[in-house]
Amino acid sequence: MNxxxxxxxxxxxxxxxxxxxxxxxxxxxxxxxxxxxxxxxFIFSFLTLKHxxxxxxxxLIPFFPKSTRTNPVFYMVxxxxxxxxxxxxxxxxxxxxxxNESFQISWVSLNDTVADWLTxxxxxxxxxFAYRRASVPQVRYLTTFKDYLLLLMVALPFITGxxxxxxxxAYKLMIIAHVISGELMLIMIxxxxxxxxxxxxxxxxxxxxxxxxxxxAKDW
Amino acid sequence: MxxxxxxxxxxxxxSAIEDGLAKLNPERITKVIQEVLYKETGPRFKAYxxxxxxxxxxxxxxxxxxxxxxxxxxxxxxxxxxxxxxMIKKKGNVSTKFLREAVHISFLECxxxxxxxxxxxxxxxxxxxxxxxxxxxxxxxxxxxxxQDTVNSHAATSNQMWVKEDEWIDTLQWQEEDAxxxxxxxxxxxxxxxxxxxxxxxxxxxxxQAGLIYQTAVIMHAAGMNWTMPxxxxxxxSNMAMYTGDNEISxxxxxxxxxxAQKLKVNKIVMGECGHAFRSVYxxxxxxxxxxxxxxxxxxxxxxxxxxxxSKRITIKEKYRKKVTLHDPCNVSRGRGLHDLARIVxxxxxSNFIEMTPNREHNYCCGAGGGVINCxxxxxxxxxxxxxxxxxxxxxxxxxxxxxxxxxCHSGLEDIVEHYKLNMEVKFLGDIIYETMEKKIxxxxxxx
Ligand code: SF4
Ligand code: SF4
Numbered sequence: 001m002n003x004x005x006x007x008x009x010x011x012x013x014x015x016x017x018x019x020x021x022x023x024x025x026x027x028x029x030x031x032x033x034x035x036x037x038x039x040x041x042f043i044f045s046f047l048t049l050k051h052x053x054x055x056x057x058x059x060l061i062p063f064f065p066k067s068t069r070t071n072p073v074f075y076m077v078x079x080x081x082x083x084x085x086x087x088x089x090x091x092x093x094x095x096x097x098x099x100n101e102s103f104q105i106s107w108v109s110l111n112d113t114v115a116d117w118l119t120x121x122x123x124x125x126x127x128x129f130a131y132r133r134a135s136v137p138q139v140r141y142l143t144t145f146k147d148y149l150l151l152l153m154v155a156l157p158f159i160t161g162x163x164x165x166x167x168x169x170a171y172k173l174m175i176i177a178h179v180i181s182g183e184l185m186l187i188m189i190x191x192x193x194x195x196x197x198x199x200x201x202x203x204x205x206x207x208x209x210x211x212x213x214x215x216x217a218k219d220w
Numbered sequence: 221m222x223x224x225x226x227x228x229x230x231x232x233x234x235s236a237i238e239d240g241l242a243k244l245n246p247e248r249i250t251k252v253i254q255e256v257l258y259k260e261t262g263p264r265f266k267a268y269x270x271x272x273x274x275x276x277x278x279x280x281x282x283x284x285x286x287x288x289x290x291x292x293x294x295x296x297x298x299x300x301x302x303x304x305x306x307m308i309k310k311k312g313n314v315s316t317k318f319l320r321e322a323v324h325i326s327f328l329e330c331x332x333x334x335x336x337x338x339x340x341x342x343x344x345x346x347x348x349x350x351x352x353x354x355x356x357x358x359x360x361x362x363x364x365x366x367x368q369d370t371v372n373s374h375a376a377t378s379n380q381m382w383v384k385e386d387e388w389i390d391t392l393q394w395q396e397e398d399a400x401x402x403x404x405x406x407x408x409x410x411x412x413x414x415x416x417x418x419x420x421x422x423x424x425x426x427x428x429q430a431g432l433i434y435q436t437a438v439i440m441h442a443a444g445m446n447w448t449m450p451x452x453x454x455x456x457x458s459n460m461a462m463y464t465g466d467n468e469i470s471x472x473x474x475x476x477x478x479x480x481a482q483k484l485k486v487n488k489i490v491m492g493e494c495g496h497a498f499r500s501v502y503x504x505x506x507x508x509x510x511x512x513x514x515x516x517x518x519x520x521x522x523x524x525x526x527x528x529x530x531s532k533r534i535t536i537k538e539k540y541r542k543k544v545t546l547h548d549p550c551n552v553s554r555g556r557g558l559h560d561l562a563r564i565v566x567x568x569x570x571s572n573f574i575e576m577t578p579n580r581e582h583n584y585c586c587g588a589g590g591g592v593i594n595c596x597x598x599x600x601x602x603x604x605x606x607x608x609x610x611x612x613x614x615x616x617x618x619x620x621x622x623x624x625x626x627x628x629c630h631s632g633l634e635d636i637v638e639h640y641k642l643n644m645e646v647k648f649l650g651d652i653i654y655e656t657m658e659k660k661i662x663x664x665x666x667x668x
Contacts, residue, residue: 032263032267035262035263036262036263036264038262039261039262039263040261040262040263040264042507042512043264045512046512055343059341059343065338065341066338066339066578066582067277067280067281067338067339067340067341070280070339071277071280074275074277133274136276137290137292138276138279138285138290138292138295138298139274139275139276140292141276141292141293141295141298141301142274142275142276142292142295142297142298142301143274144274147273147274193270193271193272193273195270195271196270196271196273196342199267199270199271199342200271200341200342202267203267203268203271203342203343203344204341204342204343206264206343207337207342207343207344207345208343210345211337211338211554214503214513215503215554215555215556215557216556216557217553217554217555217556217557217581218338218581219337219338219343219581220338
């Protein structure tokens with residue numbers, strides 16, 4: 001493979017991806033807030049910090065909301081999946097080493113075996129999500145081709161990372177694929193349904209405030 | 221098992237919908253849909269559509285889904301797919317056949333009960349989106365006949381049931397006269413400026429259930445309240461326009477209601493046992509009229525009864541002994557958190573209470589709410605089919621009496637009880653209080 005291409009995706013492209021990710025998400029948040037100001041400013045008259053946080057926290061506590069108890073398997077998988085999704089990329093030793101090389105900074109790392117298992121878990125969870133999409137009628141009815149693509153996009157960096165780490169298949173190729181798919185995912189987050197990382201809590205905050213502040217009722 | 225009409229693809233419709241559809245042309249359809257979806261809404265709608273992960277977790281929340289053997293078409297997000305997604309995909313360029321279905325989905329397959337918002341991990345407000353679809357139908361003039369008639373009545377008379385002004389006043393005076401035969405000095409004070417309470421009801425009370433006004437008068441009399449009822453238009457607190465997407469009329473109704481209270485210079489408004497009316501004056505109508513929160517203290521009957529009983533203004537002679545259960549109306553439990561107060565009142569008045577499950581905020585809608593029952597007889601059979609889940613929930617209580625502190629719920633539950641042969645008596649909480657209370661006579665002058 002072209003050496004300069006590899007250099008590009010390992011160097012500048014990393015920066016670009018992070019920039020798109022951060023600027024994209026911040027921009028999106030700001031845009032939403034400005035749009036609310038412009039078109040639906042009433043939202044601010046109902047939004048309260050107390051009820052927003054109350055609702056978001058309630059929905060972060062495993063098996064606290066009733067809905068999570070009626071779908072225990074899905075939520076269990078979903079909790080573990082999201083935990084892995086955050087922990088592995090942020091606290092993987094080999095990622096920290098990269099951070100160290102570029103910025104001379106370092107932070108706590110995950111034990112490699114734990115990281116390995118979490119990776120397997122994330123991949124298995126994605127498999128479960130795909131299976132669920134295909135087999136549970138009410139989910140299948142809503143599922144579009146794009147939804148499977150999203151699953152694939154998350155799966156790729158984890159699968160390639162895992163294979164590269166264990167050096168089972170062509171190591172170099174795997175690392176390249178890993179970096180590219182990771183970058184792709186970072187870039188796509190602000191522009192796809194992955195942005196529920198931002199819109200999810202915002203939506204929850206508003207519903208939580210409407211329920212808590214106006215209607216004096218719980219929303220979990 | 222009998223299949224519901226919707227599943228057989230013979231969609232129920234009515235003459236207003238059909239006449240309206242016949243008059244539409246593609247340009248108008250596209251224009252209206254784009255106007256509503258892109259101009260009238262904002263980031264909230266966009267966020268709901270973008271955030272929905274198509275996970276189907278909201279399905280379990282919805283009675284329509286459960287009653288129809290988990291048919292995915294009836295899941296909350298399924299209904300959004302069948303309406304909003306398609307409208308977005310086609311940029312508003314949809315057929316009249318599609319619109320016929322959209323009217324049906326938004327008006328007859330959703331009670332806008334918001335239960336699904338408690339099951340979606342993001343709290344996506346599907347009811348809001350169904351109301352948007354209704355708004356589109358309203359602007360295209362394809363609203364179902366019966367509910368549109370109530371809105372027309374609102375627009376022309378400021379009440380839902382074409383009650384004429386003299387009829388209204390006559391009814392109140394007739395109830396007062398009747399009650400005075402039993403209770404000396406009882407009054408239903410009309411237009412008493414400066415009273416503490418303005419009492420308001422929905423138009424079906426004077427039209428069909430005047431006895432409820434009688435009961436309230438007796439309760440007010442026994443409690444020695446300083447109250448009044450307005451004689452002029454604005455007395456009706458119901459608001460069907462809120463459910464047909466006719467936001468302009470909806471705001472107008474709420475505004476004239478508050479203005480009536482303002483003219484009477486009362487301290488607070490107490491309203492009868494109605495849920496949607498409460499939603500209108502507390503949550504929705506006020507917003508269309510420009511108030512974030514109602515400009516008056518609005519007290520729902522449940523809260524009022526609680527206050528009367530706990531302050532001992534009313535005492536219970538002997539508790540009601542039959543086995544009772546309580547239905548939490550969406551608009552005052554999920555809509556106002558009054559479920560615990562309701563239980564205190566039931567506890568103080570009944571000796572044999574059994575919970576239905578799920579309950580409180582999680583209770584299932586009666587199946588009549590959100591304007592569904594108001595779409596009238598053409599849709600009654602399918603409403604009964606869609607209420608199977610509610611019937612199962614009621615049957616499981618084994619109660620003899622079903623307390624439903626909401627007019628909509630009351631009517632809808634009576635239909636269910638009859639259709640599914642549940643052998644229950646449906647009552648308002650006021651009925652129970654009236655039956656069990658000490659009807660002592662207090663002269664307002666002595667109290668003050
Ligand atoms: S608002 Fe109620 S009736 Fe409508 S989709 Fe949600 S749960 Fe079902
Ligand atoms: S639960 Fe929420 S995110 Fe999932 S399909 Fe329903 S509306 Fe969409």
